[in-house]
Structure formats: structure tokens, C-alpha cells
Amino acid sequence: xxxxxxxxxxxxxxxxxxxxxxxxxxxxxxGKPIFLTARGKAFYDQLISQKFVALSGVKEGCxxxxxxxxxxxxxxxxxxxxxxxxxxxxxxxxxxxxxxTVFELYEGQGEYFDLNSRPIxxxxxxxxxxxxxxLQYTVTSACSGCGLCLEICPQHCIEWNGKKxxxxxxxxxxxxxxxxxxxxxxxxxxDESE
Amino acid sequence: xxxxxxxxxxxxxxxxxxxxxxxxxxxxxxGKPIFLTARGKAFYDQLISQKFVALSGVKEGCxxxxxxxxxxxxxxxxxxxxxxxxxxxxxxxxxxxxxxTVFELYEGQGEYFDLNSRPIxxxxxxxxxxxxxxLQYTVTSACSGCGLCLEICPQHCIEWNGKKxxxxxxxxxxxxxxxxxxxxxxxxxxDESE
Numbered sequence: 001x002x003x004x005x006x007x008x009x010x011x012x013x014x015x016x017x018x019x020x021x022x023x024x025x026x027x028x029x030x031g032k033p034i035f036l037t038a039r040g041k042a043f044y045d046q047l048i049s050q051k052f053v054a055l056s057g058v059k060e061g062c063x064x065x066x067x068x069x070x071x072x073x074x075x076x077x078x079x080x081x082x083x084x085x086x087x088x089x090x091x092x093x094x095x096x097x098x099x100x101t102v103f104e105l106y107e108g109q110g111e112y113f114d115l116n117s118r119p120i121x122x123x124x125x126x127x128x129x130x131x132x133x134x135l136q137y138t139v140t141s142a143c144s145g146c147g148l149c150l151e152i153c154p155q156h157c158i159e160w161n162g163k164k165x166x167x168x169x170x171x172x173x174x175x176x177x178x179x180x181x182x183x184x185x186x187x188x189x190x191d192e193s194e
Numbered sequence: 195x196x197x198x199x200x201x202x203x204x205x206x207x208x209x210x211x212x213x214x215x216x217x218x219x220x221x222x223x224x225g226k227p228i229f230l231t232a233r234g235k236a237f238y239d240q241l242i243s244q245k246f247v248a249l250s251g252v253k254e255g256c257x258x259x260x261x262x263x264x265x266x267x268x269x270x271x272x273x274x275x276x277x278x279x280x281x282x283x284x285x286x287x288x289x290x291x292x293x294x295t296v297f298e299l300y301e302g303q304g305e306y307f308d309l310n311s312r313p314i315x316x317x318x319x320x321x322x323x324x325x326x327x328x329l330q331y332t333v334t335s336a337c338s339g340c341g342l343c344l345e346i347c348p349q350h351c352i353e354w355n356g357k358k359x360x361x362x363x364x365x366x367x368x369x370x371x372x373x374x375x376x377x378x379x380x381x382x383x384x385d386e387s388e
Contacts, residue, residue: 006252007202008201008202008204008214008250008251008252008257008259010202010204010212010213010214010248011212012206012211012212013248013261017206017244017246017248017261018204018205018206018212018246018247018248018261019204019248019261020202020204020214020248020249020250020259020261021250021257021259021307022250022252022257022259022307022309038367038368038369038370038371039369039370039374040330040331040367040368040369040370040371040373040374040383041368041369041370042330050211052211052212053212054204054207054211054212054213054214055214056202056214056215056216057202058200058202058216063202063215063216065214065215065216067207067211067212067213067214090312091309091314091348091349091367092348092369093348095346095348096346096347096348096369096371098371099348099369099370099371099374100369113216115216115285118284120285136234136236137234152289152290153290154285154286154287154289154290154293155285173232173234173285174232174234174235175232175233175234175235175286175290175293175294176232176233176234176235176293177232177234177290177292177293179234180233180234180293189234
């Protein structure tokens, strides 16, 4: 997260649909992204009532996404935020800082995704002890070894281990083609993902 | 939207909380952002069932956010997408393109936000005939002309028109300080915003 400063943060709007806005990650404290917002914004109300966000940032074809629980952070982080992000000083001069509240995303599941490499590369992670996401596509023992999935995979990320096909989760696009193609229905989708 | 290719798109996950992922805007067709995804992804299922997304992209301190209705687009846009976005060809080679579906955001409300300029600058817009968002903070005729809001505004975007204070909506941070400070409660919050 240290490399990606500018992120998009999603909450749920009054109409029940998702709502997003650009939010800078001001600090990373003990692995937790720290951001702030003003009490006058709908975003503030949503943070207080929903206690959850999903955020993502992109840089040079790589993205980091993280979703999880949010709470107010130590107010004394405000000083450090303005020190380390001097551009904030002209947006919120000292007389206006009382409008701001500091928040932290303290427990959640994330994924790093590199769309530049071939095959693509992804890796999931957690912060604050959240349970790790299960993989989305795996091959069961129903695999007959026909090899159709190895052929169809656009990232060539399915390997043959002598007994059955194996999907390399760190290179899987989750496109679903192997799942659709397998004549044995041996490819299963085990959990939701991006 | 033409300048921002890489966006973050939010839907609602199975757990009822927002979910985000990086999605490139492949084309703009008649003002509508066009993107694609694979049937194997949870994102695909969410697009089909929710028919709504919120998306946002950032570039050099400027952001564009847009939220609204989504539907499948003309499948014949696929060809144009791969022509104009050649990097896609190595992610989804021709044999794998059948996994993909093209979507368009055809009606929605958006906002352009420039955090670089002082005062900050924002402008709302709509596509596909959606109703425009109302402004968030305005001053009613209860204004007594005391000038406290002009002093507190961190962006100095409240002006005095001879009769009452007026908030310049294109420069308003929505921080809420004028709303909190006004002794006459003449500042009202009229609609949700970012």
C-alpha cells in the first residue's frame, strides 16, 4: 500500500447502490491504511454507519484492492498526516482542521494484481487477522486428464501434475473458461473474488 | 472520461458490502464508458443482477467519478476494443474472447474534481439524460450577514452578494464547517454528494 497513495474508496449510497470517491491514503500505520474526511461529507456519515469500505488504487498497471472494517483512528495522527502530506495544508489550513476525522481500515482482505506480467500475477493478503479469501477456481479429483482446460486457458496457467490438472491461483484471470469447458465438471468455483 | 483509462469500479458483494476492482475503460461510445469482463468473475454476476456501478479514476490529482445504470453493450464493439487496446490481446487471445462480455454505463451522474487548483474545483455532469445531482450546501434567506462562514471556509469560496452569503458550488469542499458555524442555521445541506 505504501506505493499507492491515491485510491478510490467505495461505500453504499442512500439509494442502496455503491458510491465512490477519490481518497488519498495519508499514512500506513502498523499495516493499516489511514485516511481522513470532513464531517460535512456524505462519506463521513457512511463511514460512521457502515463501518466498512472497499478501496483500490492503480499504478503503472498494478492494482491493490482492500476491503474491510473501518473505525476512527487515533486523532493524534492528524499532525503526522499534515507533516507527511504537505499538499493537505492548503486544502485544510489549521483553522479548518477541526472539520476532519481520521479513519483506519483495521481488518480486511486484499489483493495485489499485476496486469503487466505474462501470465498476469495476483496475490491475496489480509490485514488485522481477517480470514483469507478462498481461491475461486480449483480442480477436483473428478479430473479425467483430458487436457482441454490447459488448451483453453488464456494465461496458460493450468499445469498437469501427473494425476490431475492444477490451476495456478497466482496467475488465474478468473475468466471461467476452464470451468465452462471441462467435460467432467471437475473445475469448481469455491468463493467469490473480484 | 477519455483521459482516464484506468478506473476502479464498485459493485456490492455477496456480503452486502461494497466490492471494488480495477477496470479499464476500453472505449467511450456516444459519451458512454465501455468496459468488459469475463463470465467467470463475480463481477460479471454482479453486473447482471445489480445493473449498476460506481466508478472513478484519478490522474495527476484530478478525478472523475460516475455512478449509474449498466447494461450489456453491442457485442460488435469487441473488435474495436481489441483494436484500440492492443495490450488486451495478450491477456485474452482470440481463442479466449468468447469468455468476455461488453458492458456500457448508459445513464448516470458524475463529477469531475480537481484537487490541484486553489480553490479546489468540481463540476457535476450527467450522461444519458440522468437527473443532475443537487448541490450539497446552500445558504437560505435566514442569513443575517454576520460573515462567520466567509471566515471559516478553508477554500475561501463563500462570497457576499450584498444580501446574503453565497457558496460557490464549484469550489466547495463539502467540509461542512459553514453549516456548523452559522448562528442562524442558514446553511442547509440539500442532497448527498461524494
